[in-house]
Amino acid sequence: MAEVPIESITLRGGAGALAGWAVDPPLGTPNLGTVVLVPGFTGSKEDFDFILPLLAAAGYRAVAYDQRGQWQSEGPDDVAAYTMADFVGDLHGVVEQVSPDAPVHLVGHSFGGYVSRVAVVETPARFRSFTLLASGPSSVEDIKFPPPRMVAQVVESAGQEFLRQQMSDAMAAAGQTLSPERAEFLHNRIVRTEKANILGILRCMEAPPLADPAALRDAGVPLLVAYGDTNDLWDPEIHENFARQLRAGTAVYPGIGHVPNEDVPAQVTADLVNFWKELA
Known part of the structure; x- marks a missing residue:
């Protein structure tokens, strides 16, 4: 497979510069379109570092970015600047x-799927299409996550360090292990993420992103619901029912949890590319 290096880019956001990554198809490869990938709660563009080169090798320009206040993107320290409308x-x-001149394929992971x-x-x-990647109906019911308001209270009092420790403990309880380098990156990322970003997203999560899923179904954009069937924040039947409501296709990753983009990037990429080819 041809080498497809990741390029750091800077994008304009409503509250300052947004840090991004972009990968172009290799020279001589037909460009089949642009893909935009949106990270979730406490995430960043690095959540897609395995997928971006694979998408480019398949002929797509792939772009991921840190949302406002995440990791390397600018963002104010005022929680009022982190509404759903802002994201x-x-x-x-x-x-x-x-x-600017053509529609894009959109992939939203977890909270990134809410925004998307x-x-x-x-x-x-x-x-051109929209894929919900490990992104269930809402964070207020049928989800294995504490009530967002409760998490916000903990972050307010104990800060990002405590939240990172809680997330690490949850991963360990699920049998997931991290290399020292990966653990250091995740620690640095959450510390560098604006506290207001975390609190703002938790406020957004207190209500479903759409009052009626039919609005997404009826938008006319082809939909794919992709998820792991083990240790995700939503049980498989929740994703399955959501896909039925949306009349969306599905891609399921056996034995995989909340980050199939990191755990099985080649399979996720193959499913995305097959989905898009069916639309051509």
Whole structure:
């Protein structure tokens, strides 16, 4: 497979610069379109570092970015600047910057899927497809996650360090192990992420991102629901039912948890590419 290096890019956001990564198809490879990938709660563009080169090798320009206040992106220290409308506005702006003349394929992981589904409903013509990657219906019911307001109270009092420790303990309880380098990166990322970003996202998570899933179904954008069937935040039957409501296709990863993009990137990439080829 041809080498496809990742390029660091800077994008304009509504509250400052957004740090991004972009990978172009190798020279001589037909460009089949642009893919935008949106990370979730406490995430960043690095959540897609395995997938980006694979997508480029398959013929797609692939772009991922840190949402406002995440990791290397700028963001204010005021929680009021982290509403769903703010995150969605940034996504609209990213799409316009990376593909002003053509709709993009959109992939949203977890909370990134919340932001993405609102954007799709608002401007469906800007999207060739939308994939919800480990991104269930809501964070208020049928989810294995503490109530967002409770988590926010803990973060307010104990800060990001405590939240990172809780997440590490949950991973260990699920049998997941990290290399020292990966553990250091995750620690540095959450410490560098604005506390207001974390609290703002938790506020957004207190209500479903869309009052009625039918709005996403009826937007007319082809949909795929992709998820691991083990230790995800939502049980498989929740994802299955959500996909039925949306009349979406599904891709399931046996034995995989909340980050199939990291655990089985080749399979996720293959499923995405097959999904997009069916639309051609």
